[in-house]
Amino acid sequence: MNQPELLIRGLSTGYPRRPVIRDLSLPPLPAGKLIAFVGPNAAGKSTLLMALAGLLPSTGVVALADRDLSSLSARERAKVMAFTPQSLPQGVALSVIESVIVALRASATADPLPGAHAAQRAAAALDRLGIAALGLESLDQLSGGQRQLVSLAQALVRDPKVLLLDEPTSALDLRHQIVVMRTLRRLAAEGHLVIVVLHDLNLAGRWADCVVVLDHGGCAAAGTPAEALSVDIIADVYGVMARIEPGPEGRPHIIIDDVLPSPGQSRPRKRSA
Ligand SMILES: Nc1ncnc2c1ncn2[C@@H]1O[C@H](COP(=O)(O)OP(=O)(O)OP(=O)(O)O)[C@@H](O)[C@H]1O
Numbered sequence: 035m036n037q038p039e040l041l042i043r044g045l046s047t048g049y050p051r052r053p054v055i056r057d058l059s060l061p062p063l064p065a066g067k068l069i070a071f072v073g074p075n076a077a078g079k080s081t082l083l084m085a086l087a088g089l090l091p092s093t094g095v096v097a098l099a100d101r102d103l104s105s106l107s108a109r110e111r112a113k114v115m116a117f118t119p120q121s122l123p124q125g126v127a128l129s130v131i132e133s134v135i136v137a138l139r140a141s142a143t144a145d146p147l148p149g150a151h152a153a154q155r156a157a158a159a160l161d162r163l164g165i166a167a168l169g170l171e172s173l174d175q176l177s178g179g180q181r182q183l184v185s186l187a188q189a190l191v192r193d194p195k196v197l198l199l200d201e202p203t204s205a206l207d208l209r210h211q212i213v214v215m216r217t218l219r220r221l222a223a224e225g226h227l228v229i230v231v232l233h234d235l236n237l238a239g240r241w242a243d244c245v246v247v248l249d250h251g252g253c254a255a256a257g258t259p260a261e262a263l264s265v266d267i268i269a270d271v272y273g274v275m276a277r278i279e280p281g282p283e284g285r286p287h288i289i290i291d292d293v294l295p296s297p298g299q300s301r302p303r304k305r306s307a
Pocket residue numbers: 049050052054073074075076077078079080081082
């Protein structure tokens with residue numbers, strides 16, 4: 035059976051008097067895949083994610099399974115997609131498990147979930163990320179990395195078709211980075227479309243099915259990790275000199291040697307593949 039696809043065609047979005055993404059079209063992004071959006075600071079990654087979540091006005095087409103998402107109300111769209119921002123708001127007087135239950139209830143249909151069932155699902159989401167022990171902790175007393183994991187649990191618990199995650203590993207230690215990326219891969223294998231913004235090109239190269247390289251509000255490259263994360267593209271977009279070596283499962287392992295004198299102006303020779 036064909037997986038439903040997220041279609042992005044001619045998308046433009048941004049902020050009042052500040053266009054960021056201009057006329058962006060991407061290859062169809064099928065459910066069942068883990069997609070990494072990468073690119074330098076201010077490339078427009080978060081802006082694109084927010085526009086896909088319906089949190090910024092946009093023009094162009096964003097459609098899932100041939101259904102134009104702009105026709106959905108914010109509540110309907112939130113049932114299909116979960117968006118996790120870079121950081122959780124501070125000053126929320128809830129325990130971890132309460133915050134996950136609140137996230138679940140906020141996305142529930144008209145029928146409220148029975149309390150025990152909601153608590154069970156929240157506990158399962160925490161468990162999936164290895165943070166069940168944090169359930170009764172106060173949200174405001176967590177470390178940055180713990181807050182990031184709870185934020186992810188708030189998205190997972192809703193079981194949306196599409197997960198939009200803005201740098202979910204940026205505050206995590208090495209072990210938790212792998213736990214999260216492995217969990218995201220498993221969610222994709224279960225049929226979700228997982229779109230994740232990453233700065234770490236090696237996490238993108240190791241775990242993503244498809245990498246989209248954004249630059250100046252446009253798409254510089256999109257394809258398999260090996261296609262999208264080439265030495266030349268990394269030089270053009272990031273202005274750094276990279277080497278690519280074979281990593282686990284034949285995926286690219288990227289070593290950054292130095293900055294280029296000026297981004298994109300001086301390209302290194304391809305040294306290895
Ligand atoms: N609320 C806002 N109002 C106006 N401009 C904004 C706003 N938020 C972001 N921008 C601008 O939009 C552009 C893209 O920002 P965005 O946060 O999408 O980049 P990014 O690729 O996610 O960057 P980073 O890797 O640094 O998080 C930047 O020039 C930024 O200054």
